[in-house]
Amino acid sequence: MANISPTATKHKPIPLGPGISVWPPVVLAPMAGVTSWPYRKICRDHGAGLCVSEMVSSRGILGRHERTWHLAQFGTDERPRSIQIFGCDADAMGESARVLRDELGADHIDLNFGCPVPKLTRKGMGAAAAADPENFRRVVRAVVRAADPVPVTIKVRIGMSDDLVTFREAGRVAEGEGCAWIALHARTAQQLYSGRARWEAIRELKGLVKIPVLGNGDIFEAPDAFRMMAETGCDGVVIGRGCLGNPWLFRSLKRMFDGAGEPERPSPEEIAAVMREHFGLLVSHFHGTPRSAGLMMRKFGGWYVRGLHGAAGLRTEFQRIETEEDFERLVERVRGLRYESGFRDPREATRELEAVDEAGCG
Ligand SMILES: Cc1cc2nc3c(=O)[nH]c(=O)nc-3n(C[C@H](O)[C@H](O)[C@H](O)COP(=O)(O)O)c2cc1C
Numbered sequence: 001m002a003n004i005s006p007t008a009t010k011h012k013p014i015p016l017g018p019g020i021s022v023w024p025p026v027v028l029a030p031m032a033g034v035t036s037w038p039y040r041k042i043c044r045d046h047g048a049g050l051c052v053s054e055m056v057s058s059r060g061i062l063g064r065h066e067r068t069w070h071l072a073q074f075g076t077d078e079r080p081r082s083i084q085i086f087g088c089d090a091d092a093m094g095e096s097a098r099v100l101r102d103e104l105g106a107d108h109i110d111l112n113f114g115c116p117v118p119k120l121t122r123k124g125m126g127a128a129a130a131a132d133p134e135n136f137r138r139v140v141r142a143v144v145r146a147a148d149p150v151p152v153t154i155k156v157r158i159g160m161s162d163d164l165v166t167f168r169e170a171g172r173v174a175e176g177e178g179c180a181w182i183a184l185h186a187r188t189a190q191q192l193y194s195g196r197a198r199w200e201a202i203r204e205l206k207g208l209v210k211i212p213v214l215g216n217g218d219i220f221e222a223p224d225a226f227r228m229m230a231e232t233g234c235d236g237v238v239i240g241r242g243c244l245g246n247p248w249l250f251r252s253l254k255r256m257f258d259g260a261g262e263p264e265r266p267s268p269e270e271i272a273a274v275m276r277e278h279f280g281l282l283v284s285h286f287h288g289t290p291r292s293a294g295l296m297m298r299k300f301g302g303w304y305v306r307g308l309h310g311a312a313g314l315r316t317e318f319q320r321i322e323t324e325e326d327f328e329r330l331v332e333r334v335r336g337l338r339y340e341s342g343f344r345d346p347r348e349a350t351r352e353l354e355a356v357d358e359a360g361c362g
Contacts, residue, residue, distance in 0.1 A: 011024075011025055011229070011257060012025070012235075013025065013049075014049070014181065014212050014214070014235050014236045015180070015212070016050070016080070016108060016151050016153075016180050016181070017107070017108065017149065017150065017151030017180055018149055018151075020080050020107060020108065020151065022049040022050045022236065023049050023257070024047065024049045024253055024254050024257035024258070025049055025214075025229075025235060025236030025237065025257070026047075026048055026049045026050075026225065026236065026237055026239060026250060026253045026254075026257070027048065027049060027050045027051075027052060027183070027214060027236060027237070027238045027239070028040065028043045028044075028048045028050065028051040028052060028238075028239060028243065028250070029052065029216065029238045029239055029240035029362070030052040030053060030054050030055055030084040030110065030112070030155070030362060031054055031240055031244075031362075032054045032055060033054065033299075034054065034244065035051065035052065035053055035054045036053070036054060036071060036285065036286075037053075037073065037074060037075045037078065037281070037285050038278055038281035038282050038285050039247075039278065039300075040052075040053070040075070040078070041075055041078070041281060042247045042274060042277065042278060042281070043243060043247045043250055044078075045247075046247040046248060046250040046251045046254075047250040047251045047253065047254030047255075048239075048243075048247075048250040048254075049236070050080065050082055050108070051082060052082045052083070052084050052108075052110050053071070053072065053074075053082065053083040053084055054071060054084065055084045055085065055086045055112045055115065055362070056068050056071050056072050056083065056084070056085055056086075057085070057086060057087060058085045058086065058087035058089070058092045058093045058095075058096035058097075059087060059089075059092055059096075061085065061096040061099055061100065062092055062095055062096050062099065070286075072100065072104060073104070073285075074104060074105070074106075075285075079107065080107035080108050081104070081105055081106050081107045081108070082106070082107065082108040082109075082110065083100055083104075083106050083108070083109060083110070084109075084110040084111070084112050084155070085097065085100070085109060085110075085111060085112065085143075086111070086112035086115060086120065086125055086126060087125060087139075088123065088124045088125045088128075088129045088132075088135060088139060089139075090135070090138040090139045090141070090142035091142065093111070093139050093142055093143050094142035094143050094145065094146035094147075095146065097109050097143045097146045097147040097150070097152070098146045098147065100147075101146075101147055101150045106147075106150055107150060107151075108150065108151055108152075108153070108180075109143065109147050109150055109151075109152050109153075110152075110153045110154070110155055110183075111139070111140065111143060111152065111153070111154045111155065112125075112126060112155060112362060113126065113127060113129045113130055113136070113154055113155060113156045113157075113170065114126060114127050114155050114156050114157045114185050114189075114362035115127060115189075115362050116157070116189035116190070116192055116362075121160070121189060126189070126362075127156070127157045127159070127160055127188075127189035128160060128189070130156060130159070130166035130167075130169065130170045130173075131159070131160055131164055131166055133166075133169055133173070136169075136170070136173060137173045137176075137177065140152075140154065140173050140174065140177045140179065141177045144177050144178045144179065151179075151180040152178075152179050152180065153174075153179055153180050153181045153182065153183065154170065154174050154179055154182050154183070155182075155183040155184075155185065155216070155238070155362060156170045156182065156183070156184055156185070157184070157185050157186075157187055157188055157189050157362075158184070158185075158186060158187060158188045158198065158201050159188050159189070160188060160189045160190060161188050161189065161190040162188060162190075164188075165188075167184055167201060167205055168204075168205070168208060170182065171205050171208050171209040171213075172208070172209070174209065174211060175209045175210060175211045179211060180211065180212070181211055181212040181213065181214055181235070181236075182205065182209065182211060182212075182213055182214070183213075183214035183215075183216050183238050184201060184202050184205055184213065184214070184215060184216060185197070185216040185217050185238075185362060186198045186199055186200075186201045186202050186215065186216065186217040187217060193241075196218060197216075197217025197218040198217075199215065199217070199218075199228055199231055199232050200232075202215040202228070202232040202234050203231065203232040203233060203234075206232055206233045206234055206235075207233075212235035212236065213232075213233075213234045213235055214234060214235060214236045214237060214238050215228045215229070215232050215234035215236075215237050215238070216237065216238035216239075216240070218242075219237055219239050219242050220241070220242040221242070221249070221263070222249060222252040222253050222256055222263040223263075224242070225237045225239070225253055226256070240362075244300075244303045245300060245302070245303025245304040245305070245306055246303070246304075246306075247274065248264070248265060248266045248270075251264070252264060265307075265339070268308060268334055268335055268336070268337045268338065268339075269335050271304055271305070271308075271334055272331045272332070272334045272335040274304070275297070275300075275301065275304050275331050275334065276331055278297070278300060279293050279294075279297055279324075279327060280293075282296050282297065290323065290324035290327075291322065291323060291324075293324075293327075294321040294322060294323060294324060294326065294327050295321070297318065297321060297327055298318050298319050298321055301314075301315070301318035301321070301327075301330065302314075302315040302318050302319075304334070305318075305334055305337070307339055307340060308334065308337040308338070308339060308340065309337055309338050309339065309340050310337060311340075314330060314333065314334070317330055318330060
């Protein structure tokens with residue numbers, strides 16, 4: 001049985017680039033429709049070591065597409081400015097990295113080689129990119145050179161399927177081309193999110209390369225992160241679904257990595273306060289109206305109330321939010337709720353993924 005001691009003095013910050021290291025070694029996963037600046041800010045304030053933007057298209061950056069450009073915006077005081085791009089054309093990927101560095105002040109560029117969505121993989125992007133090893137190496141090399149001195153990392157899956165396993169070669173390329181780390185979502189693209197993440201692949205990758213390896217897949221509660229690190233030897237973890245509506249997972253992890261306390265779930269009052277903050281950030285970041293932020297909160301609201309008594313009914317009501325008053329009324333109700341008896345089960349996030357736009361991009 002692996003040692004999952006709650007305090008973690010044995011863990012170290014993950015070196016990322018000149019003057020940047022990540023502590024705690026816990027990264028907010030890039031998630032389309034979720035990790036724009038508002039949620040990144042919330043997770044950062046709760047203790048995430050690094051918060052990566054959702055994926056943006058390299059072609060969209062170069063073509064200055066309005067939507068892509070907007071998704072690529074950072075918060076004014078955001079540091080480090082971490083962004084994920086996707087594509088499979090070496091020149092376009094390199095050039096977009098340069099634009100992100102020079103025009104948006106990116107401090108870190110992550111490459112998406114994990115998206116399983118056929119719209120991308122059919123064109124050799126996302127998880128399919130590593131199946132063409134020569135082009136894969138060209139892309140990684142072009143971005144590392146163009147972005148210099150900004151550090152570049154890659155995020156991959158095990159492969160397209162069990163018959164097309166690419167993570168080992170991806171690790172060798174990442175190391176050979178000078179990536180700062182490789183993150184592995186320990187499933188194949190074919191698996192999407194089903195089954196258990198196969199952490200043994202993370203352990204194997206850790207044995208293959210000298211650059212830091214970040215493990216990803218199925219961290220839903222703070223002890224899961226320590227278990228993954230102990231079982232695989234990985235240098236840090238990337239957390240996706242486990243933090244949907246639950247930035248307090250980062251608070252728990254920060255405390256535990258600092259050796260400063262135990263995991264603690266939020267009070268309903270805290271949940272309500274963060275929901276309000278999230279709403280306000282959505283309005284300001286997207287230059288939106290309260291109505292448009294309300295529409296975005298339909299999805300987030302359901303995640304925030306998970307585990308609270310009466311959550312199912314509230315979730316339905318969140319789907320009907322039209323105005324800021326609707327939102328306020330629901331938040332007031334959240335303040336007065338209590339937890340269901342038994343533990344809050346963040347694993348439910350996996351069952352609600354159908355509700356997420358563009359779910360399954362990595
Ligand atoms: C809603 C949603 C959107 C996602 N979007 C991206 C993305 O833009 N880029 C990416 O590399 N992975 C994306 N992913 C995958 C996550 O980054 C992560 O690899 C995956 O969820 C497995 O980690 P988990 O078990 O902690 O959720 C997305 C996942 C979800 C649930």
